[in-house]
Amino acid sequence: xxxxxxxxxxxxxxxxxxxxxxxxxxxxxxxxxxxxxxxxxxxxxxxxxxxxxxxxxxxxxxxxxxxxxxxxxxxxxxxxxxxxxxxxxxxxxxxxxxxxxxxxxxxxxxxxxxxxxxxxxxxxxxxxxxxxxxxxxxxxxxxxxxxxxxxxxxxxxxxxxxxxxxxxxxxxxxxxxxxxxxxxxxxxxxxxxxxxxxxxxxxxxxxxxxxxxxxxxxxxxxxxxxxxxxxxxxxxxxxxxxxxxxxxxxxxxxxxxxxxxxxxxxxxxxxxxxxxxxxxxxxxxxxxxxxxxxxxxxxxxxxxxxxxxxxxxxxxxxxxxxxxxxxxxxxxxxxxxxxxxxxxxxxxxxxxxxxxxxxxxxxxxxxx
Amino acid sequence: xxxxxxxxxxxxxxxxxxxxxxxxxxxxxxxxxxxxxxxxxxxxxxxxxxxxxxxxxxxxxxxxxxxxxxxxxxxxxxxxxxxxxxxxxxxxxxxxxxxxxxxxxxxxxxxxxxxxxxxxxxxxxxxxxxxxxxxxxxxxxxxxxxxxxxxxxxxxxxxxxxxxxxxxxxxxxxxxxxxxxxxxxxxxxxxxxxxxxxxxxxxxxxxxxxxxxxxxxxxxxxxxxxxxxxxxxxxxxxxxxxxxxxxxxxxxxxxxxxxxxxxxxxxxxxxxxxxxxxxxxxxxxxxxxxxxxxxxxxxxx
Numbered sequence: 079x080x081x082x083x084x085x086x087x088x089x090x091x092x093x094x095x096x097x098x099x100x101x102x103x104x105x106x107x108x109x110x111x112x113x114x115x116x117x118x119x120x121x122x123x124x125x126x127x128x129x130x131x132x133x134x135x136x137x138x139x140x141x142x143x144x145x146x147x148x149x150x151x152x153x154x155x156x157x158x159x160x161x162x163x164x165x166x167x168x169x170x171x172x173x174x175x176x177x178x179x180x181x182x183x184x185x186x187x188x189x190x191x192x193x194x195x196x197x198x199x200x201x202x203x204x205x206x207x208x209x210x211x212x213x214x215x216x217x218x219x220x221x222x223x224x225x226x227x228x229x230x231x232x233x234x235x236x237x238x239x240x241x242x243x244x245x246x247x248x249x250x251x252x253x254x255x256x257x258x259x260x261x262x263x264x265x266x267x268x269x270x271x272x273x274x275x276x277x278x279x280x281x282x283x284x285x286x287x288x289x290x291x292x293x294x295x296x297x298x299x300x301x302x303x304x305x306x307x308x309x310x311x312x313x314x315x316x317x318x319x320x321x322x323x324x325x326x327x328x329x330x331x332x333x334x335x336x337x338x339x340x341x342x343x344x345x346x347x348x349x350x351x352x353x354x355x356x357x358x359x360x361x362x363x364x365x366x367x368x369x370x371x372x373x374x375x376x377x378x379x380x381x382x383x384x385x386x387x388x389x390x391x392x393x394x395x396x397x398x399x400x401x402x403x404x405x406x407x408x409x410x411x412x413x414x415x416x417x418x419x420x421x422x423x424x425x426x427x428x429x430x431x432x433x434x435x436x437x438x439x440x441x442x443x444x445x446x
Numbered sequence: 447x448x449x450x451x452x453x454x455x456x457x458x459x460x461x462x463x464x465x466x467x468x469x470x471x472x473x474x475x476x477x478x479x480x481x482x483x484x485x486x487x488x489x490x491x492x493x494x495x496x497x498x499x500x501x502x503x504x505x506x507x508x509x510x511x512x513x514x515x516x517x518x519x520x521x522x523x524x525x526x527x528x529x530x531x532x533x534x535x536x537x538x539x540x541x542x543x544x545x546x547x548x549x550x551x552x553x554x555x556x557x558x559x560x561x562x563x564x565x566x567x568x569x570x571x572x573x574x575x576x577x578x579x580x581x582x583x584x585x586x587x588x589x590x591x592x593x594x595x596x597x598x599x600x601x602x603x604x605x606x607x608x609x610x611x612x613x614x615x616x617x618x619x620x621x622x623x624x625x626x627x628x629x630x631x632x633x634x635x636x637x638x639x640x641x642x643x644x645x646x647x648x649x650x651x652x653x654x655x656x657x658x659x660x661x662x663x664x665x666x667x668x669x670x671x672x673x674x675x676x677x678x679x680x681x682x683x684x685x686x687x688x689x690x691x692x693x694x695x696x697x698x699x700x701x702x703x704x705x706x707x708x709x710x711x712x713x714x715x716x717x718x719x720x721x722x723x724x725x726x727x728x729x730x731x732x733x734x735x736x737x738x739x740x741x742x743x744x745x746x747x
Contacts, residue, residue: 116553250716257712429546440539
């Protein structure tokens with residue numbers, strides 16, 4: 079009997095690993111056929127796609143830099159999934175969080191801006207790094223969490239579907255943030271839709287400082303380490319705490335959970351807030367570690383990629399981590415596919431992502 | 447304000463409402479049968495891309511439109527197989543279709559025309575013709591509204607469709623093939639949404655660009671919800687959303703004496719989205735979806 083249980087657990091883990099692999103292989107086969115039809119060699123295309131993330135410290139650093147936001151958004155979608163919710167709103171959540179983070183970095187970072195030849199002080203204070211960095215990080219989490227809490231609240235209170243509301247809130251977020259950037263925080267005369275730079279005290283260290291041989295321009299920052307920490311924290315939260323248990327109970331069976339004394343309404347709001355907070359942490363990598371300002375088109379749809387990451391990672395933090403690395407390899411490789419192959423463009427990466435999603439969904443690997 | 451409310455605004459309202467009407471009516475058939483259609487955006491893109499390519503290659507917009515519609519139907523069939531046959535989560539699969547149509551047309555355009563994801567410019571005389579400043583596709587969209595109303599409420603097909611969406615088991619017991627009907631409804635939604643997309647690339651403009659629908663599939667979905675899944679209110683909602691989009695054109699040049707924008711376009715752009723959230727929350731009447739929406743049907747249940 080005991081042996082049977084162990085076998086069952088082993089079978090389960092095997093299934094968790096094998097089924098996403100099937101989806102990935104299927105995507106590569108379908109993608110390969112498309113590449114072949116277009117007139118390029120699938121072998122060369124795929125070697126460009128995969129090979130450019132591991133050749134040097136530079137390559138590897140860039141790949142991990144791409145993986146960082148994918149881990150955050152993948153975790154965000156996974157936490158919501160575990161509560162039975164589909165958060166399509168990570169994109170909007172990370173937009174408002176990134177803008178708010180830059181805003182704090184400007185207002186409390188002593189930012190001076192040159193307007194018409196004169197220096198203008200745009201900040202209220204000039205905090206030291208030890209205060210400013212935590213303040214910026216908390217802002218990213220809190221603002222992303224707030225934007226996520228809205229659809230959570232609407233679902234809990236009025237029963238309106240979180241999918242529609244998060245889609246709508248994505249558009250609202252992008253419009254609002256573009257408004258504030260365009261009219262209030264862009265340096266006059268700047269043709270690019272971006273804010274003034276944040277104070278230097280808000281910058282977080284880059285990994286290249288600690289690893290000899292990695293070029294300074296590789297934007298991989300300590301935000302990546304934070305992403306790993308978040309994987310561990312999300313795991314502990316979901317499986318080792320009472321709150322996580324309650325959240326998952328609602329995801330598995332809301333009426334049973336309610337019968338057991340758990341309020342689904344409360345859990346829905348909690349899950350969406352945590353989800354939004356995790357999505358908001360993308361701002362740490364992007365604003366505090368990469369561009370040091372809010373740039374309006376920064377995201378590259380990373381909030382939507384989070385859905386593919388969570389699906390492929392089976393909504394488990396460890397799975398999310400590896401799925402994020404996988405998609406980061408593709409994102410990095412896409413640039414080289416664009417340059418090195420004759421006909422295939424980097425859009426292949428999106429096609430592969432879509433096919434993975436469709437296969438994962440159709441093989442019913444998604445737990446909902 | 448006289449400069450803003452002009453006859454030009456009326457025509458641009460019709461122009462912007464046209465793709466929304468097609469897509470929202472398409473979504474109506476799918477959702478009335480119980481299948482969520484987040485994929486409207488992707489279906490529109492399939493129509494837009496195929497129509498642009500085929501119109502450019504044949505110099506005939508009607509062949510282009512037909513091929514665009516065909517592409518929409520094929521893509522919708524793939525979506526239908528995934529959600530009906532394999533019972534995939536409808537939101538996830540629809541989302542996958544949208545991503546696919548962001549990447550695939552751009553990939554094919556780059557390969558065929560060696561461009562950065564857009565197709566070749568179609569000559570002015572080869573796009574869908576306009577009469578008195580109203581495109582033939584707009585007329586078709588307007589004509590579709592009473593037609594869809596008739597189909598939905600006055601034909602046996604419409605009756606079955608609504609029955610399947612509300613109570614599939616009862617419809618099944620009465621001899622309606624639930625899944626067959628859903629296949630038909632989803633493919634019909636692909637046909638209509640693709641026609642809306644085709645209008646964008648060979649009517650309103652004259653080429654396909656990557657992701658050119660820019661969220662119109664979702665606005666159509668919003669219009670559908672606002673209209674509570676009924677054809678005539680769908681028309682009104684689409685006209686209203688078309689109007690808000692049309693407003694952004696004169697607003698962009700409408701400045702206060704100080705040189706600042708009187709009303710930033712962003713505030714006008716978000717109206718459809720905010721309105722949808724408010725309606726969904728039940729502040730303006732209640733928006734009740736078809737009962738079986740999003741639930742796959744299995745006979746043995």
